[in-house]
Amino acid sequence: MIDPGxxxxxxxxxxxxxxxxxxxxRPSYSEVDLAARAWLxxxxxxxxxxxxxxxxxxxxxRSPNPGPALxxxxxxxxxxxxxxxDGAYGVIVGLEVARAIRESPDTADLAVDAVAWIxxxxxxxxxxxxxxxxxxxxxxxxxxxTGLDGRTLAEAQADAGLSGTSARWDxxxxxxxxxxxxxxxxxxxxxxxxxxxxxxIVGARTMVIRFSGQQNHxxxxxxxxxxxxxxxxVRLGQAIDARFGELTGERTVWTIGxxxxxxxxxxxxxxxxxxxxxxxxxxxxxxxxxxxxxxRLAAEMSAATGVDITIEPxxxxxxxxxxxxxxxxxxxxxxxxxxxxxxxxxPSAAVHDAMFLATRMPAxxxxxxxIGGISHDFAEDTSDAxxxxxAQTIADAAVKILRN
Amino acid sequence: MIDPGxxxxxxxxxxxxxxxxxxxxRPSYSEVDLAARAWLxxxxxxxxxxxxxxxxxxxxxRSPNPGPALxxxxxxxxxxxxxxxDGAYGVIVGLEVARAIRESPDTADLAVDAVAWIxxxxxxxxxxxxxxxxxxxxxxxxxxxTGLDGRTLAEAQADAGLSGTSARWDxxxxxxxxxxxxxxxxxxxxxxxxxxxxxxIVGARTMVIRFSGQQNHxxxxxxxxxxxxxxxxVRLGQAIDARFGELTGERTVWTIGxxxxxxxxxxxxxxxxxxxxxxxxxxxxxxxxxxxxxxRLAAEMSAATGVDITIEPxxxxxxxxxxxxxxxxxxxxxxxxxxxxxxxxxPSAAVHDAMFLATRMPAxxxxxxxIGGISHDFAEDTSDAxxxxxAQTIADAAVKILRN
Numbered sequence: 058m059i060d061p062g063x064x065x066x067x068x069x070x071x072x073x074x075x076x077x078x079x080x081x082x083r084p085s086y087s088e089v090d091l092a093a094r095a096w097l098x099x100x101x102x103x104x105x106x107x108x109x110x111x112x113x114x115x116x117x118x119r120s121p122n123p124g125p126a127l128x129x130x131x132x133x134x135x136x137x138x139x140x141x142x143d144g145a146y147g148v149i150v151g152l153e154v155a156r157a158i159r160e161s162p163d164t165a166d167l168a169v170d171a172v173a174w175i176x177x178x179x180x181x182x183x184x185x186x187x188x189x190x191x192x193x194x195x196x197x198x199x200x201x202x203t204g205l206d207g208r209t210l211a212e213a214q215a216d217a218g219l220s221g222t223s224a225r226w227d228x229x230x231x232x233x234x235x236x237x238x239x240x241x242x243x244x245x246x247x248x249x250x251x252x253x254x255x256x257x258i259v260g261a262r263t264m265v266i267r268f269s270g271q272q273n274h275x276x277x278x279x280x281x282x283x284x285x286x287x288x289x290x291v292r293l294g295q296a297i298d299a300r301f302g303e304l305t306g307e308r309t310v311w312t313i314g315x316x317x318x319x320x321x322x323x324x325x326x327x328x329x330x331x332x333x334x335x336x337x338x339x340x341x342x343x344x345x346x347x348x349x350x351x352x353r354l355a356a357e358m359s360a361a362t363g364v365d366i367t368i369e370p371x372x373x374x375x376x377x378x379x380x381x382x383x384x385x386x387x388x389x390x391x392x393x394x395x396x397x398x399x400x401x402x403x404p405s406a407a408v409h410d411a412m413f414l415a416t417r418m419p420a421x422x423x424x425x426x427x428i429g430g431i432s433h434d435f436a437e438d439t440s441d442a443x444x445x446x447x448a449q450t451i452a453d454a455a456v457k458i459l460r461n
Numbered sequence: 462m463i464d465p466g467x468x469x470x471x472x473x474x475x476x477x478x479x480x481x482x483x484x485x486x487r488p489s490y491s492e493v494d495l496a497a498r499a500w501l502x503x504x505x506x507x508x509x510x511x512x513x514x515x516x517x518x519x520x521x522x523r524s525p526n527p528g529p530a531l532x533x534x535x536x537x538x539x540x541x542x543x544x545x546x547d548g549a550y551g552v553i554v555g556l557e558v559a560r561a562i563r564e565s566p567d568t569a570d571l572a573v574d575a576v577a578w579i580x581x582x583x584x585x586x587x588x589x590x591x592x593x594x595x596x597x598x599x600x601x602x603x604x605x606x607t608g609l610d611g612r613t614l615a616e617a618q619a620d621a622g623l624s625g626t627s628a629r630w631d632x633x634x635x636x637x638x639x640x641x642x643x644x645x646x647x648x649x650x651x652x653x654x655x656x657x658x659x660x661x662i663v664g665a666r667t668m669v670i671r672f673s674g675q676q677n678h679x680x681x682x683x684x685x686x687x688x689x690x691x692x693x694x695v696r697l698g699q700a701i702d703a704r705f706g707e708l709t710g711e712r713t714v715w716t717i718g719x720x721x722x723x724x725x726x727x728x729x730x731x732x733x734x735x736x737x738x739x740x741x742x743x744x745x746x747x748x749x750x751x752x753x754x755x756x757r758l759a760a761e762m763s764a765a766t767g768v769d770i771t772i773e774p775x776x777x778x779x780x781x782x783x784x785x786x787x788x789x790x791x792x793x794x795x796x797x798x799x800x801x802x803x804x805x806x807x808p809s810a811a812v813h814d815a816m817f818l819a820t821r822m823p824a825x826x827x828x829x830x831x832i833g834g835i836s837h838d839f840a841e842d843t844s845d846a847x848x849x850x851x852a853q854t855i856a857d858a859a860v861k862i863l864r865n
Contacts, residue, residue, distance in 0.1 A: 242681030259680065263727045274836060275716040276663065276741050276810040277646030280709070287717050288702055295699035298692055305684070312679040313691050314727045316734075321719040323667045323737045323775055325837075330720075333727045337680050371727060406680040432678060433729070 058161055059452050061445040064153040067100065068444065071133065071149060072141045080435025081141045084205065085134035085176035085185070086114065086213035093133055097148065097173050104156035106171065112220035114175035115186040118155060124230035126168035127455050128418075129154050131236050132177035132186065132410055137205060139178070140437020142239045146425070146444065148173045150237040154452045167459045170229075174410050181210040183372070187410035189223035191417045226417045232459060233384055233419035236411040237447045239439055243430025244403060251443060252392040252400035252450055253424035254385055258412045259308065259404055260344050260377035261337040263370065266293065266355065270364040272320065272328025287318040287327030289364035294332055296354045301336065304350065306343050308404055311336035339377045339404045378412045384421030384458060391453035392423065395446050423450055462565055463856050465849040468557040471504065472848065475537065475553060476545045484839025485545045488609065489538035489580035489589070490518065490617035497537055501552065501577050508560035510575060516624035518579035519590040522559060528634035530572035531859050532822075533558050535640050536581035536590065536814055541609060543582070544841020546643045550829070550848065552577045554641040558856045571863045574633075578814050585614040587776070591814035593627035595821045630821040636863060637788055637823035640815040641851045643843055647834025648807060655847060656796040656804035656854055657828035658789055662816045663712065663808055664748050664781035665741040667774065670697065670759065674768040676724065676732025691722040691731030693768035698736055700758045705740065708754065710747050712808055715740035743781045743808045782816045788825030788862060795857035796827065799850050827854055 074093035075083030083090045094116050101108035101118025108118050116133070120126055131147025151171035158164040174186035181202040188194045202210040214221045245253050270286035294313050301311045312335050318327040336347050352368060359366040385402070392400035405422065414420045425447040428438045478497035479487030487494045498520050505512035505522025513521050520537070524530055535551025555575035562568040578590035585606040592598045606614040618625045649657050674690035698717050705715045716739050722731040740751050756772060763770040789806070796804035809826065818824045829851040832842045 240681070241678055242683075243686070244683075261680070273834075274645055274811065275718060275739055276665070276714065276812070277644070277834070277836075278714065279646075279648075279712075280714055282647070285716070287720065288698075291695055291698035291702065291717060291720070294692075294695035298695065308683075310680065310682065310684055312689070312728075312730055313695060313722075314679060314729055314731065315722050315725040316691065316695070316720050317725075318717075318719050321721075323716075323718040323739050325718055326716055327718065335679055335727050407678065408680070430677075430681070432681070 059153050059157045059448050064149060064445065064448055065441060067152060068145065068149040071145050075135065078435050080437070081135050081139050082137065083135040083139070084137055084178065084180040086180065086204065086217055090134050091217050094173065097133060097152070100152055101171055104152065105159050106155060111224040112222035113186055113189050113214065114217065114219055115190060115223060116173040117224060118152070118171040119229070120155065120159070120168040120170055122166060122168040124168050125232035126170045126229060127232045127459055128170045128172055128234045129451060129455065130172035131174065131238060133173040134176055134178050134180065136178050136433050138435065140432055140434060142437055142439055143241065143432055144177055146239055147237045150448045150451050153448055154455055157452055158455065164456055167456065169455055177410055180204050181213065184408065184410055184413060186223065187413045191226050191413045193413055193416065231418045233381065233421065234411060234414040235384065235451055235455065236409060236422045237451050238409060238422060238424055239432060239437070240424040240427045241407050241432035242427065245424060245426040246430060248401060250399050250401045251396040251426065251446055253403045254388045254392055254400060255380050255405045255422035255424065256385060256402050257339045257377055257379045257404045258409060259337045259339045259406050260341055261335060261375040261408070262344055262348055263333065263335040263372055264351070265369050265371045266332050266334060267367045267369070268330040268364050270328055273326045275324045275326050278326060283326055284363040285326050286330040286364050289358055289362045289366065290316060290330040290332050293355060293358045293366070296358065297334065297351060300350050300354060301347060304346065306338055306340055308406065309336065309338045309343065310406065333371060337406060341377050375408060378415045380411070380415065380421050381419035384419050387454045387457045388421050388423055388450065390457060391450045394453060395450045423447060463557050463561045463852050468553060468849065468852055469845060471556060472549065472553040475549050479539065482839050484841070485539050485543050486541065487539040487543070488541055488582065488584040490584065490608065490621055494538050495621050498577065501537060501556070504556055505575055508556065509563050510559060515628040516626035517590055517593050517618065518621065518623055519594060519627060520577040521628060522556070522575040523633070524559065524563070524572040524574055526570060526572040528572050529636035530574045530633060531636045531863055532574045532576055532638045533855060533859065534576035535578065535642060537577040538580055538582050538584065540582050540837050542839065544836055544838060546841055546843055547645065547836055548581055550643055551641045554852045554855050557852055558859055561856055562859065568860055571860065573859055581814055584608050585617065588812065588814055588817060590627065591817045595630050595817045597817055597820065635822045637785065637825065638815060638818035639788065639855055639859065640813060640826045641855050642813060642826060642828055643836060643841070644828040644831045645811050645836035646831065649828060649830040650834060652805060654803050654805045655800040655830065655850055657807045658792045658796055658804060659784050659809045659826035659828065660789060660806050661743045661781055661783045661808045662813060663741045663743045663810050664745055665739060665779040665812070666748055666752055667737065667739040667776055668755070669773050669775045670736050670738060671771045671773070672734040672768050674732055677730040679728045679730050682730060687730055688767040689730050690734040690768050693762055693766040693770065694720060694734040694736050697759060697762045697770070700762065701738065701755060704754050704758060705751060708750060710742050710744055712810065713740065713742045713747065714810065737775060741810060745781050779812060782819045784819065784825050785823030788823050791858045791861040792825050792827055792854065794861060795854045798857060799854045827851060
């Protein structure tokens with residue numbers, strides 16, 4: 058039902074906004090991001106949708122048909138040095154599915170809205186567009202938000218002529234939200250499946266652990282008299298890794314993404330240190346258990362070393378979210394037709410806009426394979442056949458959902 | 462025999478060159494460092510010594526008496542934010558002892574030379590002055606040496622009107638070298654001793670260990686598929702600490718002074734990491750054993766994690782050096798008179814100019830207590846009584862050495 062050629066052509070046109078080598082540099086509120094949003098608004102209008110850029114920069118193409126409407130899309134902003142498909146793929150799927158359903162006499166009565174969220178990639182505030190739409194942004198998150206170019210969020214929005222006030226989920230009667238996305242991992246490639254129907258999006262905890270000891274001379278200070286902040290950080294990092302390995306669930310991942318010592322000189326015992334720990338799991342109870350273990354191990358390490366250790370959350374806790382079972386089943390039924398015996402159900406290990414939409418309406422997601430599992434990198438890619446198959450799956454599922 | 466008032470006054474005058482709060486900022490080849498060297502040259506001349514600033518900036522005051530001469534001194538440059546006594550104390554001890562011995566009819570026939578070495582604190586090249594004097598500087602060390610102000614060593618020397626060529630140890634017949642220094646640790650304060658007679662200066666190895674893995678998404682990359690450079694660094698750091706704790710000698714110290722992850726973001730598995738490891742011991746065989754253990758543990762960790770690990774020395778290996786037993790005994794005999802029952806023999810855990818002099822002539826050192834064990838800090842201090850006692854100990858030992 059969709060037009061594969063037109064779909065791929067629009068996807069490649071969106072890529073030209075910020076194209077850099079094989080990748081794309083299109084962070085939210087940049088000149089190319091705003092130009093891409095204006096282009097998307099025009100594409101929605103060309104498709105006969107009521108096109109609008111809201112006050113935070115989200116682009117909507119609303120069906121003139123009465124609801125309940127199915128909202129389909131993703132985000133069109135990228136990482137500072139991003140791939141061409143992360144977000145952009147789901148945006149053009151939304152455009153093509155809304156357009157194709159309007160064009161076909163069989164489905165022209167159905168209400169499909171398309172959307173391109175802003176700032177999922179956290180140039181200013183993580184998932185700003187979808188969270189603002191869902192009324193899930195706390196005012197204090199906006200105050201100090203500053204982009205890579207030094208502008209505040211308020212300045213970036215003012216420069217773009219935006220009011221800062223988004224459209225809201227409760228202004229229209231929605232049947233649900235669908236998002237297509239690249240997997241950003243290698244599970245599909247490893248299993249040979251072509252479509253992953255998402256069951257849940259994992260929750261995450263990110264924390265900064267700070268160590269405060271006593272800076273001193275690395276030669277003249279005997280081991281027994283040291284309060285070495287760096288060594289306490291190393292020992293706690295290893296203890297957390299070992300303990301998480303014992304407690305791990307099937308899908309648990311944990312990462313020490315950063316570690317820093319001060320002053321960081323070869324002949325000086327570090328007086329302070331910090332590490333950033335993140336862990337993710339679809340099970341909220343396991344996330345709580347891990348948090349407790351980190352606190353227990355930190356207290357033990359502090360007692361053993363005389364180094365003060367504090368733990369602070371880095372950003373908000375992300376709670377695991379289940380996708381809607383009815384939408385999951387509609388997507389699975391569609392996948393069984395577009396990819397017979399080559400689709401699977403799976404959790405998402407990455408955050409997506411659908412996590413927030415799921416708190417306001419039924420939400421569903423699918424993944425298409427990432428070549429080599431690579432994302433957030435210029436090398437990010439997916440085959441044309443897989444891209445088209447995902448779009449067709451969303452289109453088929455949309456009709457099933459709206460007809461039931 | 463020495464003049465305590467004159468000694469302390471000269472020490473305080475030297476402090477004024479670069480005085481900053483209670484500390485001193487007098488890095489080598491800075492304007493205040495060069496002014497202090499001109500002042501020292503004039504003090505040596507006033508004391509009846511043949512005063513000269515050599516081509517690297519070392520200041521000598523040579524006795525007109527024939528040798529063998531006893532050379533006494535330390536360095537007059539400081540850390541970027543240094544204390545007032547580190548180096549300066551031993552320089553003024555050299556001035557006062559050479560002066561007092563010349564003045565006293567009983568000792569006026571003895572040959573005592575005074576010296577103020579340059580760049581012990583490594584603004585350009587660690588222990589440059591004393592190592593150049595001993596012909597221990599490799600030409601390639603000088604090529605890229607650059608100071609904190611961005612000047613190369615050659616530029617700094619040219620700005621100071623210096624040739625770059627130092628005086629040499631073999632241009633005069635030396636009986637030995639004596640250095641007085643603050644302890645820079647708290648062993649004397651803890652034991653209640655007032656003089657520490659140095660037996661040996663510990664050797665040190667410093668190495669940068671680099672980890673190269675695979676940068677990836679911290680959510681979508683399962684634990685079993687990771688090659689996490691950061692976690693390999695944490696685990697190896699902990700394994701080294703644990704193993705060194707089993708092998709340790711009485712005086713062994715080890716420090717991970719720095720650790721860095723790239724790219725250092727909470728949601729990204731580090732693709733590369735590095736840590737800086739330093740360990741010190743007076744026993745060369747134990748230093749070699751530790752080096753072997755680091756290499757063995759790194760190979761095991763690389764095999765276990767799939768992360769490439771390389772080990773590179775950071776600067777030159779510092780070999781442990783014994784002080785001369787005859788000079789040690791002369792210093793001990795003097796200390797037994799200036800600090801009856803309150804002196805001890807001890808190794809030095811820090812590098813000093815005497816390490817290099819010891820390769821060319823008999824060398825001896827004493828320590829005086831550091832209040833609170835603090836050094837390389839504006840708060841560095843020692844009581845006047847302890848400062849004077851150290852100077853008198855060097856003077857008494859000098860006479861014993863030159864009379865035997």
